Amino acid sequence: MTGARHDRPWRSPAEFAGTLPMHDPNEAIRDEWLGFPDALAATSRRSFLKLAGFGALAATAACSRAPIEKAIPLLIRPESIVPGKSYWIATTCGGCSAGCGVLARCRDGRPQKLEGHPGHPIGRGGLCAAGQAELLSLHDRERLATPLESGRATDLATVDAAISGELAALRAGAGRVRVLTATETSPSARAAIARFLAGFKDGRHVEWDADSRSAALAAHAATHGLRALPRLRLDGARSIVAIDDDFLGAGVSPVEHTAGRRAARDPAARERFARHVQLESRMTLTGSRADRRVKLAPWEIGAVASALATSLAARAGVPPPAALPPAAEPVERPLAAELLAEVERLAGELWEARGAAVVLCGCNDLATQKLVNSANELLGAYGTTLDLHSPSRQRNGDDAALARLRQELAEGAVDLLLVAGCDPVADLPDGEALAESLKRVPLLIACSTHVDATTALARFALPLPHALEAWDDIEAVSGVVSFRQPIDPPLLAARSLRRTLASWSGDARDDRELVAASYSALVAERGAAASAATFEQALAAGFVELPRAGAAPVARFDRAAAAVVVAPPPADGRLGLLLHRKVAFPLPRHAQNPWLQELPDPVSKVVWDNYAALAPSTAARLGIATGDVVRIEAEPSGAAVELPALVQPGQHGAVVAVALGYGRRGTERFARAGPKWLEGRPTTGANGRVGVAVESLLADVDGCLRGDIRSVKVTRTGRRHELACTQDHHSLSVPEHLAPEGGATRDAVQSVSLVALVERGGHARVAHAGSSDAGHDGAQESAADAELWSDDHSGEGPRWGMAIDLAACTGCSACVVGCQAENNVPVVGRDEVRRHREMSWIRIDRYWQGDPEAPTAHHQPMMCQQCGHAPCETVCPVLATVHSSDGLNQQVYNRCVGTRYCANNCPYKVRRFNWFDYPRDAAHANLALNPDVTVRSRGVMEKCSFCVQRILAAKLDARADGRPLADGDVQPACQQSCPAQAIVFGDLRDPDSRVSRLAGHGRAYSVLEELNVRPAVRYLADVRDPGEVRDA
């Protein structure tokens, strides 16, 4: 077994090293008992009986009348609302600037669940984890509720009166007014800002992004005369090379690109399968899904881009692109020979797929981005995979303009600074210096949803409405205008930036009127006045598509190219530092959201912390283990941070990677995120906050904010900080004795190479139970035929089942948060997660395979498999988990007495026990609960129900309409949210249903098939194109 380990999947370095007792029969018990073996011994029989006695007493005492409840109807009912009946509102996600369409399920005026808008051209029906979690952000009790004047609560009228006098003086005087926002995708808000600034002699709007794409924007301004990001259209791509760009994870528009990648990869046909090669230094979500992943240090990016562009130019038979710096001179050290060979191979592959190929680069360096543009131009990407005719507006931040503003602030050359929707003090390096200069601004106004580091300095702080409470028009991609309409009534009386500026400019119109006016202006400007939808129609649909205007920009590569800015490789004993954004936190404010804090990182599976990720070899060399607190000291500045280390397979050996967006003001409240009990520990760290802020280590290079050029010294501090990491929790394994004759046990994740798949006509040749090499797909014929149920067991009606395509799944974890929102899954806090007590009903198992220094990764969503022969059912002493007539494995909370035998006997480890009545943050947050799903109390077991409430609702809808239930009528929350459409749900007894067809697919297999538990979930083997015979 140990000898064969290298080609078998593993989950953590401990498991790889064999120090994790995977097959220890006590493991399940430890999983159930606090995760600590001593806890078993600590609970004596005597103390158990004592507590049980109290429990019995409490039960007797509780036999009194239920409290009287009031039923308070509305006085006058709005026409469209039926109490207790759900309805849908089309709106636009405010989770980041990508602008995905959202359908909000509302009941009695309150939003209950956000789902992707299936017809929307950006999200295409998917919604990422951060988008799903916006529901909880709306109900955040720490949102700024009233305007503040120097920290004291006041009201809008007072603020307006105070400001109008100062504005009048500024309009008459020098009027150096600056408005600083994050990327503003709303045309009406942009217009309001422009109108406001036009009233001053020297007014300027500065945009910047915490996840800056300033260099790519500037590069397109230089090469194409248009300062915009091209819209990435992956659907028709055949070859994708991404250099340090996490476009499926923490990227510009991850949902859109995940859907595009899925469409571009059809495992049934090799010519419709886009090969994806990722060059990167840390293991990103995108890298974990690449067909081939090449480790590339940040300081090599420029040279690789240069070599790639040169090689492509040679193939095209043109002189090296004019934008190229002469032969990559600025690179101090030439690229390693194998890296050059790799680049040469990639150039060949791209060239072969030209017209359907694209090079992506996330590096915020202007010259590198120009090189990438020239490579894409040579590949014919513009007009095919990259669309500059209707470009993306999802990033518009300008780091150079920001640097100029900082300069002005330092010089005291700004009279009025209005900061809206961003927190520069927390998100920029030298935040303290910025804070000092902000204190000197005569009038500092901050519009924000929270009291953040910048807002705390402002003389006036104005609350911003949440995206679900606001009117808005969003043009995230040119030509696609999405709308927001407020959910009525708003929780807090906040005023939008648009409305604030309009009223300060003397415009009395309200938000709806401003948005409507902006829409008619936009329609007229695009020459679509005759054909476009009315404003009301557009609102109902959620979006409109307007015709594109003008001609596509033409590329012009001039000779005056900037040199590639590359930091020298770190000196011996030093490491390169890479600061990056997290998948779960596309905007810094998401750190205030407990759903996202408790979402395991798709790659590291760590929750509630950031950490210094080190390659296994580097960690071993430095004598650092996961959980050791290390000191990261930047050279030569001396800025230092201390945070726990994490050994990350697949990471570049000379790089230490740390996530930005942690240690933020306002996360102190999560100290009480978990249940209160004697041994409970706070969720926050030693600094009183969640994680450690590393923004001070960002660097401003030539007007571009960079997180990848510092050289640092990493040393041990001797202290430890246990990270809460779910990667070894709830692991499943096949007992050795069930291995086929003479073979090894089957793996939970199966994968197949594209070439092999095509050769075999779509059959994955996945290993099935009972045979080491089974080409067939029938689980039932190969597994033991023992039947648990008698012949008279119901064979009619549906048998609900699910198929999950591992080739499509990226591990983005949208389903995890979607499930949490739909099924009232509580947040348990860092300490409870550390004790293996996370409550999520769906988890994503991430397996590594191969060498820890360069492994491949697989993501496998794992939820209750709704077994036909469910092992949990047979052991429950009180029949709290039983089989339904439609094949569901039902969990009956009111019967459960909490023996936890079922969880013990579950081979998939998907059952979750309520150790506590988990704190429901505040009455506010309870408004986000789904009223159709029970809130479980302490002492009961729970698990995935296949969203039975949705099955029931769909059945009732069909019955009310007098029609049979159709395939696709029922969509569990996980399927609905999936941007990659990897999950399909339906009736396995209907041979024509999508799920039936997939269950019989050549790639389909069941996890732990040898146990003959007959799971209702079938997985489709992962497909990769490692490319070994690609050239043949």
Place this chain on the structure above:
Amino acid sequence: MLARNLRLLAVLAALLGGGALLAGGELRLPGDHSGFSPTQPIAFSHRLHAGEMGIDCRYCHAGAEQSRHAGIPEASVCMNCHATVTARRDLVVAEQAAATRDGREPRTVVAPELRKLYRALGLDDERQRDPALAPQPIEWVRIHQLPDFVYFDHRPHVLGGVACESCHGPVQAMDRVRQQHHLSMGWCIDCHRSRVPTVLPFAAAPEPATGLPAGHPATVSIDCATCHF
């Protein structure tokens, strides 16, 4: 020792049982609230409206066919009639007779219970908006209440032709509504399991949307997850 303990137990049991009999007069299971008949903020009579007037239940409880909740009618529904009907007919007639006799304009007669409705809407006796009166929702006391772990949906029951009286009892004969049945799980299951029309059909109901005749044998699920999830 054992005998003494047994004696003690017997005494305790007698005390508990006796206490319960003295207090409530009957022994009932926890959660059984049958007979619950609280005083409501407005003494609304179902006997008058559903019984004497014969108004269909679904006129006021309109949610029953569309939603999980039958719903307590909004005050605006009451005003469909009570914008004009302000008191018992005989009182109005008597006032008119008195006015004719005295040679004056008849005064508006407003029943005290209806006045509460008008006040809730912020209206004066002439049903005109009175700015001095703030509209105030009416806080009815909920009578039929299931535990939080039970999902009950009116829609399939009403659309399936189950008459309201099957579960709510003879509401048309009650002045003040009383919980007729104990609404225990066994009571629900009895009906779900029988698969024969033990339910009272809707007297005047149209054909249910399922296309099945009223009072048809019910094909209903007895899976736990039909109500518990």
